[in-house]
Amino acid sequence: MSTETILKAAEAAREAIAANESEIEHLDRAIGDGDHYINIKRGAETIIALAPDLADKAPGEAMKAIAMKLMSTIGGASGPLIASFFLAASKTEGIDEPWTAATVARLTRDGVEAIKKRGKADLGHKTMLDVLIPVAAALEDGAASGEAGDALAERVVATAEAGKDSTRDLTAHYGRAAFLGERAIGTVDPGAMSSFIIIRAICGATR
Template structure:
């Protein structure tokens, strides 16, 4: 994945996030603090505005600039979490002019691990990690098995959706939703939905260009 792929992915994610605004906002009103979509939308806007200045940079440098910009512009809990994702990906890809799929998978895992560490959360706690962790593990496994890009993207989309839907039956232990206790059961986590939307957008871009 080169820097142009990253910039095209940013544009695709922004379009898809805006398309799913009603769904994500409804989920956040049910169990969140009401500002999740605002922060996600702002993050997409910031990355889109930054994109022209990232042309010609290595993937690591581009991701690092994205992470630093998000850290200074996104409010709420989302800002530090998402910025740590990009910064950790950047550190992992340092020195790679055009990372192959295995390198990108390793960087994605590092980014997810950074979210885990920053948010002190893990799989099964009704957060974005319930979408991200299974997909990260899948990317590593399928790349090691030599799966085609098309098969990998189909599987990643399925895994993301499965992880997102699984949050419906979980009791939240992090964020505002944890105050609801068992009343949060039956509601999908908005962060997991946003991540599912983003993963689908990137996978569709990679397989239909």
């Protein structure tokens, strides 16, 4: 996998975010801070705008450049978290070598751990991590067992969907949803929804 593929994934994410605007914004208006859709859309567009500068860079260098740009251009809770993911992934072992399923698993794990550290959240806190943590585990399991291609992509999407759905029955620990308490139960977390939508789009675009 190359920097070209990273940009292809970013374009797929941007299209998926735009296509699901109403669903993401509905959830954010219900229990979020009201700026989630705007911030993730801006993040995807920022990465695409960097394409001419990133095309000739190695994946690690490209991911670091993406992280630095996201840190300076995206507000809200999402910006620093997504930037932390890219910065950690840029340092993953083997990032500039030909990518395998194990490489993708390692960079996802490293990125997710960075989000956990930055946001001080974990599984069960009704956040994007309820999608990202299980997806990272699914990728590691698939890489270890030799699963690859369409089968692994389908399992990752199914795992992401299950993680997203799990947030419906959780109380939140962070943001406006935390102040709602039990009133947030019954509504899917907007960050979990957007994470699922992005993961599904990337899996479809990079098979």
